[in-house]
Amino acid sequence: MKNKNYNFSLAEEMVISVEEGLKGIFNERSNQIYYKLNNILKIFKEEKVSTSHFNQSTGSGHDDLSRQKIDEVFAKFFQAEKSAVRMQFVSGTHAISSVLFGILRPGDLMLSVTGTPYDTLEEVIGIRGKGKGSLLDLGVEYRQISMDEKTNSYEDKLVDFFKHNKCKLVFIQKSCGYSWRKSLNNNQIKQICNLVHSLNPETICFVDNCYGELVEDSEPIINGANIIAGSLIKNLGGTIVPTGGYIAGDYELVEMACCRLTAPGIGADAGINFGYGRLILQGLFLAPQMVHESLKGADLVAAVFKKLGFIVLPEPKSYRSDIIQAVRLNNPHLIQKVCQSFQNSSPIDSFLNVIPSPMSGYDSNLLMSGGTFIEGSTSEFSADAPLRDPFNIFIQGGSHIAHIKIALIQLVFELLEENLIEKESLIFP
Secondary structure (H helix, E strand, C coil): CHHHHHHHHHHHHHHHHHHHCCHHHHHHHHHHHHHHHHHHHHHHHHCCCCHHHHCCCCCCCCCCHHHHHHHHHHHHHHCCCEEEEECCCCCHHHHHHHHHHHHCCCCCEEEECCCCCCHHHHHHHCCCCCCCCCCCCCCCEEEECCCCCCHHHHHHHHHHHHHHCCCCEEEEECCCCCCCCCCCCHHHHHHHHHHHHHHCCCCEEEEECCCCCCCCCCCHHHHCCCEEEEECCCHHHCCCCCCCEEEEECHHHHHHHHHHHCCCCCCCCCCCCCCCHHHHHHHHHHHHHHHHHHHHHHHHHHHHHHHCCCEEECCCCCCCCCCCEEEECCCHHHHHHHHHHHHHCCCCCCCCCCCCECCCCCCCCEEEECCCCCCCCCCCCEEEEECCCCCEEEEECCCCHHHHHHHHHHHHHHHHHCCCCCHHHHCCC
């Protein structure tokens, strides 16, 4: 018992010491909340959002005032011509898929400029899982360029590609996904969009905006993207929206995507929000605070794991463009240990055992720590890892830094108890 108490005190002291070293970046991130929330408040005032927009309709939802107002608010937030915020989107992948199938036609060429996309999009495109109605099954051509190459070489290859191909749509994944690359910032997205449009003004730049909303001072539309998509159980849901997703961008493109979600001729002009209008609007109001708690949590996670000797991406105190923190553990047992510890520190289902499991849309078995109020919510503190070499874990979300701190102290304590880390690694000069 004495040794346990000592190990817990050592773990607590270590995490608190790391947190002390992050006060500067924490203050900087907290200051950013003011400007982002002020912008959202201005939009709510300009759009005259009221309790009448919490009301629900039934049936097809034609002339649904709540849906219409939410679309207008999100369009103004993204500085887009049009948006569609729908509870009918079951995930960010569904929203992205609706854009791709809504816009692309047989014979069109799609180019991913950020390499292989996130696992759940591989079957949508047809990279794996043939014969299920993927883009490739329907006659769309797909190519990709890796962002891991040096900038000059990457730009040269993009220029060369456009010399020899007529590209309908360029796909840009903002987040790192399950890759070991830095997530793109909006300045990089602007450079890509400007280059693409200079090569062919007709090419559509489509950004998968998942995990990146409200992290930077702007969003991809103002930086040249034609259309974007994302999930409401990530950043913009403010940890309280139970499901759904959004698309935003050029009027015609959003309408084409909505025609895929509903039907041609109906498009964005129908669909109820099942009485969740208040939660959607309140989630957006809460989102700046929640996102920046996640960012502070990511800094703390990065700093603690780095102190323990692990490689992290991004580094603590780095400029961030999404809420994801990647850690290279190099060990499947350690991944399971970290996920289990985080699960044990979760508010929901803390008693469950975390085991590797297959999941629809993913190529590898996954380990997930997801004791969240909203199932699969990555705006809440969570972690997931595909069980494949080099065994990286991806940690994100968190409604308040205190929860993440509690989880990290418990993890370090458990690692000490099982001799998975050396005490010497925790001692500060």
